[in-house]
Amino acid sequence: MVKRAAAVLGVVGLLGFLVGGVALAESYTFYFITHGVLGDVWWTPVIRGAEDAARLLGVKVHYVGLERWDLALLKANLESAILAKPDGIILTITSYEVLDEPARIAIAQGIPIIAVNVPDPRPKGERIPYLAYVGQDEFVAGKALAERVVQEFIPKAAVVMITEPGHVGLEARTAGIKSVLEPLGVKVDVLDVTVDPAQHGPILLSYLIGHPEVDMVFALGPTDAWAAVQVVKEMGKVGVIKTATIDVDLKIIEAIKEGVMICAVAQQPYMQGFIPVVWLYLHLKYGFLPTDVLTGPSVIDITNIDVIMRQIETTGGA
Amino acid sequence: MKHSRLLIRKYLRSLQTFLTVPELGVLIAIAAVIIIFSNLSDKFLQVQSFAAIWVRAAELGIVACGIAFLMIAGEFDLSVSSIFGFVPVVSALLMRNGAPFWVILLIGVGIAIGVGLVNSQITIRVGLPSFITTLGMMLFLRGIVLALSKGFLLPFAGDKMAAHILAGTITGFLRFSAIWSLIICGIFAFVLTQTRYGNWVFATGGNRNAAYMVGIPVNRVKTMNFVLCSVMAALAGMIAFARLGMVAPQQGEGMELEAIASAVIGGCLLSGGYGSIPGAYLGAFMVAMIQQGLVLIGAPPYWYRAFVGFLVVAASVLNYFVRRGFKTRLEER
Numbered sequence: 001m002v003k004r005a006a007a008v009l010g011v012v013g014l015l016g017f018l019v020g021g022v023a024l025a026e027s028y029t030f031y032f033i034t035h036g037v038l039g040d041v042w043w044t045p046v047i048r049g050a051e052d053a054a055r056l057l058g059v060k061v062h063y064v065g066l067e068r069w070d071l072a073l074l075k076a077n078l079e080s081a082i083l084a085k086p087d088g089i090i091l092t093i094t095s096y097e098v099l100d101e102p103a104r105i106a107i108a109q110g111i112p113i114i115a116v117n118v119p120d121p122r123p124k125g126e127r128i129p130y131l132a133y134v135g136q137d138e139f140v141a142g143k144a145l146a147e148r149v150v151q152e153f154i155p156k157a158a159v160v161m162i163t164e165p166g167h168v169g170l171e172a173r174t175a176g177i178k179s180v181l182e183p184l185g186v187k188v189d190v191l192d193v194t195v196d197p198a199q200h201g202p203i204l205l206s207y208l209i210g211h212p213e214v215d216m217v218f219a220l221g222p223t224d225a226w227a228a229v230q231v232v233k234e235m236g237k238v239g240v241i242k243t244a245t246i247d248v249d250l251k252i253i254e255a256i257k258e259g260v261m262i263c264a265v266a267q268q269p270y271m272q273g274f275i276p277v278v279w280l281y282l283h284l285k286y287g288f289l290p291t292d293v294l295t296g297p298s299v300i301d302i303t304n305i306d307v308i309m310r311q312i313e314t315t316g317g318a
Numbered sequence: 319m320k321h322s323r324l325l326i327r328k329y330l331r332s333l334q335t336f337l338t339v340p341e342l343g344v345l346i347a348i349a350a351v352i353i354i355f356s357n358l359s360d361k362f363l364q365v366q367s368f369a370a371i372w373v374r375a376a377e378l379g380i381v382a383c384g385i386a387f388l389m390i391a392g393e394f395d396l397s398v399s400s401i402f403g404f405v406p407v408v409s410a411l412l413m414r415n416g417a418p419f420w421v422i423l424l425i426g427v428g429i430a431i432g433v434g435l436v437n438s439q440i441t442i443r444v445g446l447p448s449f450i451t452t453l454g455m456m457l458f459l460r461g462i463v464l465a466l467s468k469g470f471l472l473p474f475a476g477d478k479m480a481a482h483i484l485a486g487t488i489t490g491f492l493r494f495s496a497i498w499s500l501i502i503c504g505i506f507a508f509v510l511t512q513t514r515y516g517n518w519v520f521a522t523g524g525n526r527n528a529a530y531m532v533g534i535p536v537n538r539v540k541t542m543n544f545v546l547c548s549v550m551a552a553l554a555g556m557i558a559f560a561r562l563g564m565v566a567p568q569q570g571e572g573m574e575l576e577a578i579a580s581a582v583i584g585g586c587l588l589s590g591g592y593g594s595i596p597g598a599y600l601g602a603f604m605v606a607m608i609q610q611g612l613v614l615i616g617a618p619p620y621w622y623r624a625f626v627g628f629l630v631v632a633a634s635v636l637n638y639f640v641r642r643g644f645k646t647r648l649e650e651r
Binding site for chain 2: 029031038060062063064067068069070071072073075076077079080081083084085095097098164166195
């Protein structure tokens with residue numbers, strides 16, 4: 001009996017120890033709820049940005065990512081956060097179908113929301129009435145990328161590698177690219193390279209062999225960009241077929257240095273953590289009305305690589 | 319003097335009875351979780367918070383009831399997580415083509431029964447461990463889900479009324495899905511403890527050969543439980559689909575282990591023959607409490623797995639002592 005009771009007490013004690021000392025009172029408490037799966041390094045600079053802003057302003061920010069990719073969990077996390085009655089919520093509108101209801105409950109309870117990374121794509125009257133959006137406009141990103149390419153040269157024909165046709169963000173990037181090139185009379189093909197990174201290269205290679213007039217390849221994300229760089233190198237067409245992409249990592253910086261890639265655009269994720277916290281603070285403390293902030297596109301080419309490298313080294317990404 | 323000694327003895331006896339319920343481990347674990355989180359957040363014990371936890375627990379709870387029922391019969395099923403995603407994805411595609419809801423329901427249940435039959439027949443006739451059979455089924459179905467959905471989210475384009483009945487809002491954060499889960503838990507618990515079939519389930523899992531010798535159709539019991547387990551996973555998947563208004567191809571990934579963890583926390587033995595349906599349901603409830611509690615106190619969700627892992631072992635250790643108490647009590651008789 002005594003042993004059993006001791007075991008129970010031990011269990012309770014250990015659990016208390018595990019979560020002890022978390023709750024500390026600070027001026028404001030914000031929840032930062034995203035679909036970023038824990039361990040996905042893209043979100044590291046976002047979290048760091050939010051933490052830095054919280055420290056500077058003396059507010060408390062609870063970052064809640066997903067333990068695994070699961071929209072039900074995202075919704076439940078938002079609902080739990082509402083129950084905690086925070087002073088503000090920062091939220092990725094990953095799926096407005098799923099998040100519409102709880103987000104409106106939060107706003108009705110007087111908890112302001114700032115959308116981050118993914119906005120509600122619906123027109124202003126229908127969408128979730130959040131204060132502002134902080135992130136990238138995918139159409140603008142595609143447009144900026146193509147505009148930088150056009151500065152370099154006017155392609156004879158171009159191709160856009162798309163991993164998921166129909167994906168709202170990727171289609172918007174593609175539309176942005178087309179909006180610059182098509183008025184110039186450049187034919188833009190869209191090539192489905194599938195979500196499987198192992199397929200990107202072979203599909204692009206077959207396409208380029210069949211379309212020798214194409215001298216410009218656009219990628220829309222890291223895995224297709226790596227494949228594009230590799231294919232152009234393997235074909236021995238560096239300088240003949242040029243490439244450009246959206247989102248940046250060290251491999252892509254390397255390709256820009258080598259001249260295989262003209263440019264890339266980045267959305268500067270650290271700012272997507274930092275700015276929403278600042279906005280909520282200014283809103284609550286001084287009555288500022290937040291406005292949308294586009295954290296990108298920042299166009300990266302050979303001229304500003306050093307600056308971007310500093311961003312990657314200090315914040316963990318660009 | 320003699321009187322008071324008798325009284326103490328009587329008191330000890332009833333204490334011993336309490337200490338031998340299979341749900342004791344999970345009850346103590348829940349008490350511990352409540353004590354911890356309510357101390358760290360004054361919002362944890364509110365009615366709305368309870369409703370949100372219950373809704374969070376509903377789908378896992380339904381799956382856990384099916385899993386526990388099967389585990390008590392001595393088998394288990396990893397493919398529940400894929401059925402949980404597969405049936406809603408097929409339904410979404412049927413909805414897109416304008417199929418009426420009753421057709422969708424029939425096809426969904428039909429698929430679940432089919433999967434349960436395949437799992438059970440391969441396990442029983444070939445003699446493969448159900449771990450292997452259902453692991454294969456889990457991977458196979460998930461592959462089909464990804465191929466069918468092409469990786470996209472699919473909307474719930476069907477009957478609004480059906481969605482409301484499955485998982486509509488009753489009040490605040492409380493939804494019908496919570497009520498359904500409780501009813502299902504009640505039915506399974508009743509069948510397991512109050513009917514002849516329940517006895518067969520215990521006997522099949524406890525000692526298959528002895529059960530066979532006394533004329534229990536052990537293979538039929540196992541087949542039936544595999545099928546029921548699949549159907550529960552399909553039902554829970556449809557509830558999640560209705561609740562969210564869409565289904566992602568990843569829906570349910572990782573859920574199989576959470577369901578088994580819930581059943582084990584709730585007193586089920588991996589080897590079969592022992593366990594409790596309310597225990598498994600409470601196990602799922604506790605998993606939801608931890609998820610909710612961690613968000614409420616603002617702890618990073620990194621802790622979630624550590625917490626559940628710790629409680630699986632802690633509750634199992636407690637359950638071990640409970641069973642030992644149960645055995646000694648039997649011997650006393």
